[in-house]
Amino acid sequence: MSEKTKVGVIGAGNISEQHIKAYLSNPNVELYAICDRNEERAKAKAAKHQVKNVYFNHLDLLNDPEVEAVSICTWNNSHAPISIDALRAGKHVLVEKPLCMTVEEALRVEEAVRQSGKVLQVGFVRRYGDNTQILKQFIDNGDLGDIYYAKASCIRRLGNPGGWFADKDRSGGGPLIDLGVHVIDLCWYLMGKPKVKSISGNTYARLGNRANVKNHAFYKASDYDPNLNTVEDLANAIIRFENGASLVVDVSFTLHAKQNEISVKLYGEKGGAEIEPEFAVVSEKYDTIFNLQPQVNKLTFDFAKGFQNEINHFIEACQGRKETLSPVEDGLEIMKMLCGIYESAAKGTEITIR
Numbered sequence: 001m002s003e004k005t006k007v008g009v010i011g012a013g014n015i016s017e018q019h020i021k022a023y024l025s026n027p028n029v030e031l032y033a034i035c036d037r038n039e040e041r042a043k044a045k046a047a048k049h050q051v052k053n054v055y056f057n058h059l060d061l062l063n064d065p066e067v068e069a070v071s072i073c074t075w076n077n078s079h080a081p082i083s084i085d086a087l088r089a090g091k092h093v094l095v096e097k098p099l100c101m102t103v104e105e106a107l108r109v110e111e112a113v114r115q116s117g118k119v120l121q122v123g124f125v126r127r128y129g130d131n132t133q134i135l136k137q138f139i140d141n142g143d144l145g146d147i148y149y150a151k152a153s154c155i156r157r158l159g160n161p162g163g164w165f166a167d168k169d170r171s172g173g174g175p176l177i178d179l180g181v182h183v184i185d186l187c188w189y190l191m192g193k194p195k196v197k198s199i200s201g202n203t204y205a206r207l208g209n210r211a212n213v214k215n216h217a218f219y220k221a222s223d224y225d226p227n228l229n230t231v232e233d234l235a236n237a238i239i240r241f242e243n244g245a246s247l248v249v250d251v252s253f254t255l256h257a258k259q260n261e262i263s264v265k266l267y268g269e270k271g272g273a274e275i276e277p278e279f280a281v282v283s284e285k286y287d288t289i290f291n292l293q294p295q296v297n298k299l300t301f302d303f304a305k306g307f308q309n310e311i312n313h314f315i316e317a318c319q320g321r322k323e324t325l326s327p328v329e330d331g332l333e334i335m336k337m338l339c340g341i342y343e344s345a346a347k348g349t350e351i352t353i354r
């Protein structure tokens with residue numbers, strides 16, 4: 001392998017910008033190629049960042065023997081097929097969250113990773129946040145004791161991004177698979193990745209995308225189109241784990257909530273912690289309760305720093321210097337939870353996971 005890893009970015013929409021900036025800031029990377037099925041977007045992105053090689057089909061990029069690693073920043077329905085193609089072509093893969101759309105797809109990607117021996121890192125970017133890693137040290141050193149309860153919320157009052165995000169065939173679902181994936185993963189990772197036992201979930205499609213609302217800006221897909229919307233607008237769930245711990249979650253694209261909200265909280269026998277909306281650790285010492293406020297640059301998730309950490313870690317993994325923090329096996333477990341919530345909601349009953 002050359003000293004600098006040659007990277008191709010597949011999918012040149014919104015999130016690719018974070019990947020590209022982080023690759024450009026990493027001295028061990030040559031940003032070698034950009035690919036998007038939208039030719040204009042691919043060319044514009046390549047021109048903006050002075051990337052010489054532009055492709056309009058991921059197979060052409062993968063056929064280029066110079067490419068050693070790829071970021072997959074496309075719609076969710078292409079995550080599994082492009083990951084498998086890339087692994088078979090001998091490339092390392094950083095695939096955006098969610099790993100894919102179904103458990104069956106996740107199993108196929110896992111098999112391809114095993115056969116190729118290449119690195120696949122799932123884009124669980126919040127694991128790579130500085131505050132997450134600080135909190136992980138508290139947890140690993142037993143400061144929170146046994147964590148038996150976690151609670152996560154990611155509420156957008158108005159924030160269905162439209163386009164492919166709202167088309168279940170291309171996204172696999174709405175706020176649960178798009179936003180829930182982050183907060184569920186963060187809790188599960190910090191809880192020590194316990195094995196899931198059962199899930200009870202609900203989904204609602206009551207408000208639609210509320211494209212009628214004026215005077216309130218929100219995040220939109222690169223090809224924003226409010227006319228199609230086949231995804232839920234709210235999901236909630238309780239996940240039970242084999243070790244007795246439980247996780248409660250709710251997420252929305254649209255909801256008559258007073259404000260947007262993100263919260264991720266964990267509770268153990270010796271202490272608790274909040275990673276969102278503001279990093280804090282709660283502890284008891286000498287019969288007194290303490291709320292410890294870390295003196296860090298940002299008490300909430302630093303998006304740019306999180307992506308930089310994630311991409312630096314990926315490159316170190318590609319170069320054989322580190323194990324990835326978010327391997328395919330974890331992507332598979334998270335798919336079981338997401339799909340389990342959808343299944344439970346569709347059946348209207350609790351389901352067990354094997």
Ligand SMILES: NC(=O)c1ccc[n+]([C@@H]2O[C@H](COP(=O)([O-])OP(=O)(O)OC[C@H]3O[C@@H](n4cnc5c(N)ncnc54)[C@H](O)[C@@H]3O)[C@@H](O)[C@H]2O)c1
Nearest residue numbers: 011012013014015036037038073074075078096097221222
């Ligand atoms: N980690 C995060 O915090 C985060 C944030 C936003 C989006 N994402 C993920 O990133 C991915 C992309 O989201 P986005 O917001 O950038 O969407 P986007 O609509 O802005 O961009 C997606 C791009 O992918 C291209 N594309 C789709 N299928 C393709 C294919 N088969 N080959 C080549 N190009 C293809 C589209 O033309 C489009 O330009 C999604 O999986 C999303 O879940 C992650």
